[in-house]
Amino acid sequence: MTIPGKSDAVAIEALRNKGYKATPQRIAICRIALHSREHPTAQSIYNEVKKVHPTVSLATVYKTLQMLRDLDLIHELNFPQGQARFDPYIKPHVNLICQQCGKIEDLDDPTAKEISERVSANTKFKPNGQRIDVYGICQKCNKVNTL
Amino acid sequence: MTIPGKSDAVAIEALRNKGYKATPQRIAICRIALHSREHPTAQSIYNEVKKVHPTVSLATVYKTLQMLRDLDLIHELNFPQGQARFDPYIKPHVNLICQQCGKIEDLDDPTAKEISERVSANTKFKPNGQRIDVYGICQKCNKVNTL
DNA sequence: TTACCTGCAAACGTTTTGCAACTGA
DNA sequence: TCAGTTGCAAAACGTTTGCAGGTAA
Numbered sequence: 001m002t003i004p005g006k007s008d009a010v011a012i013e014a015l016r017n018k019g020y021k022a023t024p025q026r027i028a029i030c031r032i033a034l035h036s037r038e039h040p041t042a043q044s045i046y047n048e049v050k051k052v053h054p055t056v057s058l059a060t061v062y063k064t065l066q067m068l069r070d071l072d073l074i075h076e077l078n079f080p081q082g083q084a085r086f087d088p089y090i091k092p093h094v095n096l097i098c099q100q101c102g103k104i105e106d107l108d109d110p111t112a113k114e115i116s117e118r119v120s121a122n123t124k125f126k127p128n129g130q131r132i133d134v135y136g137i138c139q140k141c142n143k144v145n146t147l
Numbered sequence: 148m149t150i151p152g153k154s155d156a157v158a159i160e161a162l163r164n165k166g167y168k169a170t171p172q173r174i175a176i177c178r179i180a181l182h183s184r185e186h187p188t189a190q191s192i193y194n195e196v197k198k199v200h201p202t203v204s205l206a207t208v209y210k211t212l213q214m215l216r217d218l219d220l221i222h223e224l225n226f227p228q229g230q231a232r233f234d235p236y237i238k239p240h241v242n243l244i245c246q247q248c249g250k251i252e253d254l255d256d257p258t259a260k261e262i263s264e265r266v267s268a269n270t271k272f273k274p275n276g277q278r279i280d281v282y283g284i285c286q287k288c289n290k291v292n293t294l
Numbered sequence: 295t296t297a298c299c300t301g302c303a304a305a306c307g308t309t310t311t312g313c314a315a316c317t318g319a
Numbered sequence: 320t321c322a323g324t325t326g327c328a329a330a331a332c333g334t335t336t337g338c339a340g341g342t343a344a
Contacts, residue, residue: 021298021343042334057301062334069227078225080216081309083333094262096272105272111265114258115241116281123254124286125243133278134263139271168318168323189309204326209309228334230308 010034018071028052029064033074034088039095039104041083075131077104092116092130098138100145105138157181165218175199176211180221181235186242186251188230222278224251239263239277245285247292252285 011030012022020026028049032040040048046061065086068074075087077095085104087095092112096105116127137145158177159169167173175196179187187195193208212233215221222234224242232251234242239259243252263274284292 016344023299023343025300055301059302059335060300063299066335076227078227080223080225080231081332084227094266096266096270098272099275107266107270107272109262109265109269111258111261115256115279118256118258119241119243119254119281119283122256123243124289125245125252125254125281126284126289127281128246128283130282131278131280132262134266134272134274135277136266136275137273142271142273163319170318170324172325202326205308206310206327207325210324213310228307 014073020067025049025053025056025060026064028056029061030068033065033068033086036088037106039077039085039087041085043083045086072129075129077131077133093132095131095133096138097133097135098141099135100137100141103138103140107134161220167214172196172200172203172207173211175203176208177215180212180215180233183235184253186224186232186234188232190230192233219276222276224278224280240279242278242280243285244280244282245288246282247284247288250285250287254281 008027008031011027011034015022015026015030029045032045032048036045038044042058042061042065045065046056046058049056049061065074065076068086069076072090073088075090077085077087079085087104087106089106091108092115094107094109094112096107098104112130112132115132116130119125119127155174155178158174158181162169162173162177176192179192179195183192189205189208189212192212193203193205196203196208212221212223215233216223219237220235222237224232224234226232234251234253236253238255239262241254241256241259243254245251259277259279262279263277266272266274
């Protein structure tokens with residue numbers, strides 16, 4: 001699920017500003033990757049893009065995601081056995097990861113920002129980015145379980 | 148680097164208590180995996196174990212690590228392009244991950260424990276475990292860089 | 295015009311699996 | 320004794336790469 005709007009213009013701008021060509025495939029991939037709140041996988045982005053560009057290849061999706069990761073426009077979340085998931089929400093936050101249904105939800109919490117600040121203040125380590133996962137059972141699954 | 152001591156007895160106890168057979172291979176793998184502070188990979192554990200059991204297979208290492216993960220005796224940290232790293236320190240803490248040398252250091256910080264508590268208090272999500280990574284440059288690399 | 299990009303297919307590296315032989319309890 | 324475990328080899332899986340043809344600027 002993507003958020004419609006003037007995403008194309010935004011993506012084209014972003015690509016050109018960084019010195020990349022704004023190809024239709026990239027625009028489509030960016031539109032999905034940068035606006036999805038569902039932490040899509042490369043494969044699910046591929047499936048979406050194929051609806052618009054039926055001949056797009058998975059390799060192009062991977063290359064574009066790598067580009068977006070290098071530009072720090074998305075974060076990549078890797079897990080044991082399974083595909084990586086991508087998150088365009090790059091501000092410090094908590095990933096609530098349901099161990100039952102696999103859903104990942106972003107949670108804003110002031111503690112998330114504190115972590116790096118405390119590392120800076122208390123150690124000689126120079127922080128640059130972060131990832132906070134909390135694993136458990138989401139509200140929906142919890143409800144279903146207790147029926 | 149492992150911490151020597153009565154590790155064998157501890158590992159044998161732990162395995163038997165969980166209903167697993169205490170084979171020499173498992174004992175050796177546990178000894179390394181449960182006592183290393185260096186966040187080893189499956190391959191590096193395999194290399195260590197081979198010194199004692201030259202015929203051990205990588206498959207056995209993977210199977211044993213999976214077992215330890217299922218028992219929640221170790222955590223598995225996955226990253227883009229590369230091998231998973233394993234951490235026997237399972238209390239809430241911060242992983243300081245150097246983007247230059249790859250070293251991972253565990254940092255105890257009270258904020259780490261707070262995260263799950265805040266999720267519990269403020270959402271309907273039922274936390275079960277967590278992972279906190281801070282990416283950046285470690286003291287050693289930082290020193291080298293500024294020479 | 296041309297440097298960059300695409301799509302294909304093949305390669306890659308890590309992890310998992312199937313299975314016959316073996317072994318801890 | 321025998322269910323559970325090992326080691327091997329092969330498979331599986333997600334991801335990356337090389338390259339010939341195509342395209343944005």
